[in-house]
Amino acid sequence: AAKKHPSVFPPLFINMIRAGEMTGNLDETLDRLAMYYEKQYKLKKKVQSTMTYPIILLVLIIGVVIFMMLSIVPNFVSMFEQFDGELPTITKMVVSMSEVIQSSWWILLIGVTISVVIFTYLFKNNDSFRYQTHVALLKIPVFGKILQKSAIARMTRTLSSLFSSSVPILQALGIVEKVVDNPVIGKVVREARVNLEQGSPLSEPLEKSWVFPPLVSQMTAIGEQTGSLDYMLEKIADFYEDDVDRTVDSLQSLIEPLMIVILAVVVGFIVLSIMIPMFTVFTEMQ
Numbered sequence: 001a002a003k004k005h006p007s008v009f010p011p012l013f014i015n016m017i018r019a020g021e022m023t024g025n026l027d028e029t030l031d032r033l034a035m036y037y038e039k040q041y042k043l044k045k046k047v048q049s050t051m052t053y054p055i056i057l058l059v060l061i062i063g064v065v066i067f068m069m070l071s072i073v074p075n076f077v078s079m080f081e082q083f084d085g086e087l088p089t090i091t092k093m094v095v096s097m098s099e100v101i102q103s104s105w106w107i108l109l110i111g112v113t114i115s116v117v118i119f120t121y122l123f124k125n126n127d128s129f130r131y132q133t134h135v136a137l138l139k140i141p142v143f144g145k146i147l148q149k150s151a152i153a154r155m156t157r158t159l160s161s162l163f164s165s166s167v168p169i170l171q172a173l174g175i176v177e178k179v180v181d182n183p184v185i186g187k188v189v190r191e192a193r194v195n196l197e198q199g200s201p202l203s204e205p206l207e208k209s210w211v212f213p214p215l216v217s218q219m220t221a222i223g224e225q226t227g228s229l230d231y232m233l234e235k236i237a238d239f240y241e242d243d244v245d246r247t248v249d250s251l252q253s254l255i256e257p258l259m260i261v262i263l264a265v266v267v268g269f270i271v272l273s274i275m276i277p278m279f280t281v282f283t284e285m286q
Contacts, residue, residue, distance in 0.1 A: 094269075148211060150244050177190050191205040203218075
C-alpha cells in the first residue's frame with residue numbers, strides 16, 4: 001500500500017515496513033522509523049539554522065554597502081570635487097567602487113542572476129558538477145566539517161535502521177546511497193556494495209575514502225567481525241549527532257559577534273574614507 005505512493009513514502013520507509021511485516025516485528029519497525037525521522041529532522045534543522053544565520057548577515061552586509069555606495073558616498077564626492085584637493089587612497093578606492101556600482105549595477109545584477117541560474121541548472125542536471133560542488137562544500141573550513149559529520153550520521157543511522165529491521169545488506173546499501181543525499185558519500189556506499197558482492201569487507205572503501213574519519217571504518221570493521229554491525233553503526237550515528245550538536249551550539253555563540261565585527265569593519269572602512277578628506281577640508285577652511 002505504501003509503495004503505491006512513492007511521493008509520500010520514501011524507499012527507506014517502504015523497505016523497512018516490508019521487512020517488519022515479513023519478520024512479524026512491525027510495531028518495533030514503526031517505532032524505529034519514528035525515532036529515525038525525529039533524529040534526522042532535528043539534525044537537519046540544526047545544521048540549517050547554523051548555515052542560514054551567517055548567510056542572512058552576509059546579505060545584510062552587502063545590502064548596507066550597496067546602499068552607502070549609491071546614496072551616501074556620491075553626495076560627499078560632489079562636495080570633495082568643489083575643493084579640488086588630493087583625495088586619500090582609501091577615499092579613491094571607495095569612490096571608484098561607488099562609480100562602478102552606479103554605472104554598472106544592472107550589469108552586476110544580470111551577471112549574478114545568470115550565474116545563479118546556470119549554477120542551479122548544472123547542480124540539478126550535471127552529476128559531475130554536483131559531485132564537485134559537494135566536495136568543495138565538505139572542504140569548507142568549519143562548516144564543511146559540520147556537513148561531513150551530519151552526512152555520516154545520516155548514512156550510519158539509515159544503514160543501522162535498515163539492518164536492524166532485517167533488510168538484506170546489499171539492498172540496504174542501495175537504499176542508503178539514495179537516501180544520504182550526498183554524492184560524495186553515496187559514491188563510497190556504492191563502492192562498499194560492490195565490495196560486499198565480491199566478498200570483501202564493507203569497511204574497506206570507508207577506510208580508503210578521505211570523507212570518512214578512521215573512527216567510522218574501524219568501528220564498522222569491528223561490527224563486521226563481531227556480528228554487531230547494526231549496533232556499531234548506531235553508536236557511530238549517536239557520536240556524530242552529538243558532535244554536530246556541540247559544534248553547532250559553539251558556532252552559534254561565535255558567529256553573531258564575528259559577523260557584527262565584519263559589518264562594523266566594512267561600514268567603518270566606508271565611513272573612514274569619507275571622514276579623512278572631510279577633516280582635511282575643515283582644516284583648510286579654518
